[in-house]
Amino acid sequence: MIRLEGITKTYHMGEGYLHALDGIDLYIKEHEFVSIIGPSGSGKSTLMNMIGCLDVPTSGRYWIDGVETSKMRDNELADIRNKKLGFIFQQYNLLTKLSALENVELPLIYRGISASKRRRMAEEALERVGLGDKMYHKPTELSGGQQQRVSIARALSSHPSLILADEPTGALDSKSGVEIMQMLHDLHEDGNTIIIITHDLGIAKQAERIVTIRDGKITSDLDNRNDMATAENVNAGAKKADLDADLKKEGEV
Amino acid sequence: MGFGKIIQSFKMSMKSILGNKGRSALTMLGIVIGVASVIILTGIGGGATKSISDSMSEMGTKLITVNMMRQRGSTRTIELEDIQEFEEENPDLVSGMSPYISSSVTAKFGTENFSTTIDACDSSYSEVRQSAAKLESGRFIADTDVKNRSYICIVGSYIKNEFYGGLDPIGETIKLNGRKFTIVGVYEESEDSTESSGDNKVTIPYTTAMRFLKQSYISTYYLNASTEEMVEPAVDALTAFITKKLGTDEGFRVSSVAEMLETLDEMTATMTTMLAGIAAISLVVGGIGIMNIMTVTVSERTREIGIRKAIGARTTDILMQFLIESVVLSAMGGIVGIIFGIAACAGAGNVLGMETVVQTNMVFMSFAFSIFIGVFFGIAPARRAAKLHPIEALRSE
Ligand SMILES: Nc1ncnc2c1ncn2[C@@H]1O[C@H](COP(=O)(O)OP(=O)(O)OP(=O)(O)O)[C@@H](O)[C@H]1O
Numbered sequence: 001m002i003r004l005e006g007i008t009k010t011y012h013m014g015e016g017y018l019h020a021l022d023g024i025d026l027y028i029k030e031h032e033f034v035s036i037i038g039p040s041g042s043g044k045s046t047l048m049n050m051i052g053c054l055d056v057p058t059s060g061r062y063w064i065d066g067v068e069t070s071k072m073r074d075n076e077l078a079d080i081r082n083k084k085l086g087f088i089f090q091q092y093n094l095l096t097k098l099s100a101l102e103n104v105e106l107p108l109i110y111r112g113i114s115a116s117k118r119r120r121m122a123e124e125a126l127e128r129v130g131l132g133d134k135m136y137h138k139p140t141e142l143s144g145g146q147q148q149r150v151s152i153a154r155a156l157s158s159h160p161s162l163i164l165a166d167e168p169t170g171a172l173d174s175k176s177g178v179e180i181m182q183m184l185h186d187l188h189e190d191g192n193t194i195i196i197i198t199h200d201l202g203i204a205k206q207a208e209r210i211v212t213i214r215d216g217k218i219t220s221d222l223d224n225r226n227d228m229a230t231a232e233n234v235n236a237g238a239k240k241a242d243l244d245a246d247l248k249k250e251g252e253v
Numbered sequence: 254m255g256f257g258k259i260i261q262s263f264k265m266s267m268k269s270i271l272g273n274k275g276r277s278a279l280t281m282l283g284i285v286i287g288v289a290s291v292i293i294l295t296g297i298g299g300g301a302t303k304s305i306s307d308s309m310s311e312m313g314t315k316l317i318t319v320n321m322m323r324q325r326g327s328t329r330t331i332e333l334e335d336i337q338e339f340e341e342e343n344p345d346l347v348s349g350m351s352p353y354i355s356s357s358v359t360a361k362f363g364t365e366n367f368s369t370t371i372d373a374c375d376s377s378y379s380e381v382r383q384s385a386a387k388l389e390s391g392r393f394i395a396d397t398d399v400k401n402r403s404y405i406c407i408v409g410s411y412i413k414n415e416f417y418g419g420l421d422p423i424g425e426t427i428k429l430n431g432r433k434f435t436i437v438g439v440y441e442e443s444e445d446s447t448e449s450s451g452d453n454k455v456t457i458p459y460t461t462a463m464r465f466l467k468q469s470y471i472s473t474y475y476l477n478a479s480t481e482e483m484v485e486p487a488v489d490a491l492t493a494f495i496t497k498k499l500g501t502d503e504g505f506r507v508s509s510v511a512e513m514l515e516t517l518d519e520m521t522a523t524m525t526t527m528l529a530g531i532a533a534i535s536l537v538v539g540g541i542g543i544m545n546i547m548t549v550t551v552s553e554r555t556r557e558i559g560i561r562k563a564i565g566a567r568t569t570d571i572l573m574q575f576l577i578e579s580v581v582l583s584a585m586g587g588i589v590g591i592i593f594g595i596a597a598c599a600g601a602g603n604v605l606g607m608e609t610v611v612q613t614n615m616v617f618m619s620f621a622f623s624i625f626i627g628v629f630f631g632i633a634p635a636r637r638a639a640k641l642h643p644i645e646a647l648r649s650e
């Protein structure tokens with residue numbers, strides 16, 4: 001599905017360099033549900049942008065569905081994002097002037113799908129996230145949870161191979177957060193591949209696999225399938241103490 | 254870039270334009286003023302040209318005028334017989350000719366003196382000059398009048414109304430410079446029958462005028478071309494004819510109304526181009542306004558651009574979206590400008606009594622130009638938007 005090999009991202013900072021990503025190797029199979037956790041500034045979002053083809057690595061190679069993207073041009077990357085990826089952002093990133101339906105239709109417009117067909121697809125996606133009755137509402141007329149559901153519908157509408165969620169519950173109250181997570185679980189059940197970035201261990205635990213990242217490096221990669229119940233199991237890997245410390249620092253455990 | 258995407262971009266730009274009505278209106282203002290002023294200025298110019306050319310056409314489009322300048326020391330002069338010779342030799346080119354003398358004289362009726370204009374010509378004048386006023390009653394100059402140098406005259410409606418109380422004055426006499434003339438005809442009113450109008454005139458035989466005004470030389474001849482197509486060849490032939498007789502091509506002028514109309518058309522074209530050029534400057538200024546606003550719009554909507562890119566908009570999609578927005582702005586400005594311009598032309602016509610003729614080609618040209626302005630000045634901001642990096646755009650607030 002996706003494969004990263006020796007991915008680095010380096011920023012020039014005055015005199016020195018900042019390695020936001022420092023040699024990431026990662027392989028994610030189809031239908032996996034992976035969470036990426038790590039302290040603030042560890043490079044999670046940078047990694048997600050890389051996986052999401054929003055940014056190009058300084059070095060390293062990246063394949064998605066067997067196609068190498070590292071050397072692609074802007075328009076080719078745009079097509080990959082449009083056809084293979086669905087994004088869910090912490091800040092929803094909906095267009096405020098458009099209705100829910102129009103927002104969900106947007107990726108389909110860029111894909112060049114005919115008006116009647118894309119409308120049907122968008123309606124389907126909105127019904128799937130339980131917003132069949134709010135299709136003509138503007139984002140400002142919806143609650144945070146509902147807005148995030150619109151953005152999930154947008155990510156879904158074009159049937160992507162991979163759904164990327166960067167702190168999808170970060171801006172939501174716990175009840176809405178639970179709803180959104182349930183929705184992602186449902187999507188996973190339906191066969192979607194999902195990568196979720198989070199600070200919240202409780203949320204990370206719900207994934208099949210937990211990848212921890214620190215200072216731009218992967219410090220642990222745990223299989224969480226057999227035992228999804230306790231934090232102890234999540235931390236059963238090599239870097240247990242580090243992880244605990246990180247999570248405490250974030251104040252979210 | 255499919256058709257569906259263009260429709261979508263169009264809808265989006267309408268949303269953004271209508272979502273910010275005040276700003277959009279101000280942005281369009283430059284284009285509105287530019288287009289409206291092109292239409293108004295060329296409309297006024299067109300109106301002026303039309304009234305000049307109308308009054309020139311009234312003189313008759315087949316009319317050819319020969320003017321002889323008095324030449325000191327020239328050995329040979331052109332006489333009536335020469336022009337008659339030309340007329341006889343070229344029946345295919347010209348039909349009808351009249352010598353013409355014009356002078357200002359003092360007319361006396363009873364004890365009242367007033368100043369009037371005499372036209373002196375021969376019997377065919379009324380055919381040669383199609384614009385000559387029609388007779389209301391009586392007759393025109395006859396060949397015998399010319400031959401006999403009769404003291405007869407045809408008077409304008411001013412004289413009839415003023416001195417004969419509006420009654421038919423035929424058979425009455427009038428004194429011109431002390432000589433008694435018998436009135437044989439009356440012209441129809443051609444203007445408003447006032448002293449300063451063209452209705453204050455007297456027409457007499459040219460032979461009479463030559464004796465009476467002590468003129469031995471006729472300096473003006475009117476000829477009638479057989480058809481409008483023959484005007485140009487007739488002018489050329491006549492010029493050659495006179496040049497041959499005089500042995501020089503100086504000291505005379507052969508002109509035609511058609512030729513003057515042509516010159517007028519050329520002048521009009523030049524003037525129209527100039528006016529349009531001046532107005533085009535305000536269109537360009539309007540375009541700079543659009544570029545300004547589009548630049549602001551792009552920075553305000555950086556995040557939107559980031560979102561669109563994240564979900565798969567290509568560079569061209571973003572470029573087209575903003576380009577279409579600036580073109581829609583300028584096109585709307587163009588349409589409003591056309592409406593204003595045409596309304597102002599109509600208003601100038603009705604309220605100020607000024608004749609205006611809206612130049613249809615200028616309406617289309619200024620509209621096309623305003624669209625061009627939208628593209629030209631919209632391209633830079635649109636390119637800036639299209640080139641934004643998705644991550645940086647998403648980060649902006
Ligand atoms: N455009 C940039 N220029 C310079 N440095 C950058 C840039 N983008 C990210 N960084 C740096 O790269 C590092 C990783 O950033 P990143 O956003 O990936 O962290 P994160 O793990 O997502 O943090 P958070 O949990 O707070 O969102 C940070 O130190 C950040 O300052």
Ligand SMILES: [Mg+2]
Pocket residue numbers: 044045046
């Ligand atoms: Mg982040």
